[in-house]
Amino acid sequence: MGEFELIRRYFAPMAKVATPASDGSGLLLGVGDDCAIQRVPANNDLVFSVDTLVEGVHFPVGYCSRFLGWRALAVAVSDLAAMGAQPVCFTLALTLPAADDAWLEGFAAGLAQASQQFGIVLAGGDTTRGPLTLSLQVHGTVPQGQSLRRDGAREGDLVCVSGQLGDAGAALDFLYDTVPATDAASVLQRYHYPQPRLELGIALRSVASAAIDISDGLHADLLHILRASGVGATIDLAVLPLSAALRRIKGDAAAGFALQSGDDYELCVTVPEQRWAAASRGLQQQLTVIGQVQQEPGLRLNADAGMVYSRRPGFDHFSIT
Numbered sequence: 001m002g003e004f005e006l007i008r009r010y011f012a013p014m015a016k017v018a019t020p021a022s023d024g025s026g027l028l029l030g031v032g033d034d035c036a037i038q039r040v041p042a043n044n045d046l047v048f049s050v051d052t053l054v055e056g057v058h059f060p061v062g063y064c065s066r067f068l069g070w071r072a073l074a075v076a077v078s079d080l081a082a083m084g085a086q087p088v089c090f091t092l093a094l095t096l097p098a099a100d101d102a103w104l105e106g107f108a109a110g111l112a113q114a115s116q117q118f119g120i121v122l123a124g125g126d127t128t129r130g131p132l133t134l135s136l137q138v139h140g141t142v143p144q145g146q147s148l149r150r151d152g153a154r155e156g157d158l159v160c161v162s163g164q165l166g167d168a169g170a171a172l173d174f175l176y177d178t179v180p181a182t183d184a185a186s187v188l189q190r191y192h193y194p195q196p197r198l199e200l201g202i203a204l205r206s207v208a209s210a211a212i213d214i215s216d217g218l219h220a221d222l223l224h225i226l227r228a229s230g231v232g233a234t235i236d237l238a239v240l241p242l243s244a245a246l247r248r249i250k251g252d253a254a255a256g257f258a259l260q261s262g263d264d265y266e267l268c269v270t271v272p273e274q275r276w277a278a279a280s281r282g283l284q285q286q287l288t289v290i291g292q293v294q295q296e297p298g299l300r301l302n303a304d305a306g307m308v309y310s311r312r313p314g315f316d317h318f319s320i321t
Contacts, residue, residue, distance in 0.1 A: 026038050026039045026040060026041060026088055026089075026141065027088060027089045027121050027123055031122065031123070031124050031125075033124075035124070036089065036091070036123035036124045038088060038089060038123070038139060040141060041141060043143065043144045044141040044142060044143055044144060045141065045142050045143075045144050045145070045146075045147060046139060046140075046141060047080060047083045047085040047139070047140045047141065047142050047147060048137060048138065048139045048140070049076065049079040049080065049137070049138055050076075050135060050136065050137040050138075051072075051075055051076045051079070051135070051136055051138075052133065052134070052135045053068075053072055053075070053133070053134045053135075053136075054131070054132075054133050055131065055132035055133070059071065060175055060176075063175075064106065064192075065102075065103045065104070065105075065106035065107040065110070066106035066107065066109055066110040067110060067192040067193075068107055068110065068134075069106065069107040069108065069109065069110025069111035069112075069113070069114065070110040070111070070113060070114040070192070070193055071110075071191075071192065071193070071194060072111070072134050072136055073090065073111055073114040073115060073118065073120070073136060073138075074114055074118070074193070074194040074195070074196055074265065075136075075194065075215070075265065076090065076136040076137075076138045077090075077114075077118050077120060077138055077196040077198065078194065078196040078197070078213040078215070078265040079138065079213060080138055080140040080196070080198065080201070081196040081197045081198045081200070081201035081213060081267065082148060082201060082211050082212050082213040082267060083140070083142060083147045083148050083149070083201065083211070084142055084146060084147055084148040084201045084202055084204060084205040084208075084211070085140030085141060085142045085147070085201070085202075086140050086141050086142070086198075086202065087118055087119055087120035087138065087139075087140045087198065088120065088121070088139045088140055088141055089120060089121045089122070089123035089138075089139050090115075090120050090121070090122060090123065090136055090137060090138045090139065091122075091123055091124050091125045091136070091137045092111075092122065092125035092126075092134065092135070092136050093125050093126045093127075093128075093134070093135040093136075094125065094126070094127050094128075094133075094134055095127075095128045095129070095130045095131065095132065095133040095134075096127065096128075096129060096130075096132060097129070097130065097131065097132055098129075118196065118198065119198075120138065123139075142205070143205075146205045146206070147205075148201065148204060148205065148208055148210070148211035148269075149210060149211070149228075150210050150211070150212055150224055150225045150228040150229065151210065151228040151229050152208075152209040152210040152229060152270070153209055153210040153225050153226065153228075153229035153231050153233075153270040153293050154209060154229070154231065154270075154272070154293060155231060155293055155294060155295045156272070156273060156292065156293060157209050157210075157270040157271055157272050157273070157292070157293040158270065158271045158272075158273060158276055158289050158291075158292055158293075159222065159233050159235055159268070159269075159270055159289070159290050159291040159292060159293060160268070160269050160270070160271055160276075160287040160288060160289050160290065161214070161218065161240075161241065161266055161267065161268050161269075161287065161288055161290055162197050162200055162266045162267045162269075162286055162287055162288075163197070163241065163264070163266040164241045164242055164243045164246070164258075164266075165214070165218055165240055165241060165242065165258035165259075165264050165266060166240075166242060166243075166246045166250070166254065166257050166258030166259075166261055166264070167186070167187040167190035167191070167243055167245065167246055167264070168187065168190045168191040168194065168261070168262070168263035168264050168265075169217070169257060169258075169260075169261020169262060169263060169264075170187045170245075170246055170249050170250060170257065170261070171184075171187040171188045171190060171191035171192075171263075172191070173249075174187065174188055175188070175191070182245075183245040183248050183249050184249075186243065186245040187243075187245055187246065187249065190264075191263060194263065194264075194265040195265070196213075196265060197213075197265075197266060197267045200267060200283075200286055201267060203283055204267070204269055204271075204283075206275075207271055207275050207276075207279055207283065208269040208270060208271050209269075209270045209271065209272055209275075210225045210228070210229055210269065210270045211225075211267055211268070211269040211270075212224055212225050212267070212268050212269075213265055213266070213267055213268075214262070214264045214265060214266045214267070214268050215262055215263065215264075215265060216262045217259065217260050217261055217262040217264075218240075218258065218259050218260075218264075218268060219259045219260055219299070220262075221268055222235070222268050222299060223299055225268065225270065226293075226297065226298070226299060227297075229270075229293075230297070231293050231294065231295060231297065232293070232294045232295070232296045232297045232298045232299060232300070233291050233292065233293045233294055233299055233300070234291050234292060234294060234299075234300040234301075234302055235290045235291030235299070235300075235301060235302065236290060236291055236302045237255045237256070237259065237301055237302060237303045238255070238302075238303075239288065239289070239290050240255050240258050240259065240288075240290060241288045241290075242254050242255065242258055246258065255303075259301070269287070270293055271287075276289075
């Protein structure tokens with residue numbers, strides 16, 4: 001099977017040409033030309049991000065292609081959620097060691113399922129031969145000046161997180177289990193099918209002062225906000241939102257594990273206290289307050305053993321260990 005037959009068979013069906021009047025996407029021209037065409041609505045900002053996933057680094061060797069299709073798009077779309085953006089379209093650059101029909105069928109199915117659920121349209125891309133690598137660029141729109149950013153946290157703001165933390169990291173112990181136990185199946189679901197918090201990100205546009213999605217772990221990603229904002233924070237490990245499955249799997253280490261492990265794709269945000277008090281109960285119920293921003297730089301962890309001061313860096317592909 002050649003490159004163009006591969007595109008026609010597996011990826012062209014999930015692309016569509018739409019007009020702003022018909023579905024609001026702003027995608028005027030998608031797969032099939034030299035470039036896609038996107039029209040950004042008046043008084044909106046274009047928000048875009050690119051992610052590259054490499055086999056053996058970002059996902060396991062031999063990982064199920066259907067899971068990978070969903071996961072690859074979810075990881076990229078989560079960046080749009082962190083900016084409060086409405087998804088529009090994405091492009092895919094796919095490097096394959098071989099044009100394997102079974103692999104492509106599963107990957108395309110997972111990608112199409114995620115695309116439909118997230119409301120984002122395939123606009124084009126490229127295919128090449130080589131080590132398995134995926135690069136996805138996602139585009140979204142935000143009303144002018146309303147994007148969530150990392151640099152807005154201020155002293156006194158509350159530090160909040162969505163969902164529950166640590167499950168996806170715990171799933172790494174069970175990726176090769178053929179018949180996982182109940183708790184293992186629960187955390188594996190979080191790893192295979194991350195859920196970008198798109199609706200929450202949009203709802204937080206006028207509430208949060210800063211935001212980031214939790215990809216490298218709460219500890220590392222909260223530090224990104226603090227450094228960009230020139231502030232510090234204290235968080236309480238005892239109030240981190242943990243699933244029952246994680247508590248059973250990790251025991252007393254669950255809170256620390258949730259703090260350090262990645263791949264949650266929840267949101268970490270800072271919210272001024274007055275905005276939190278004025279927020280709807282429904283919005284408050286989607287977030288857990290875990291700490292507070294302080295003027296002194298750095299991250300302090302309030303644990304049972306006392307206060308710990310931490311400057312732990314995030315994941316770095318080129319760090320020397």
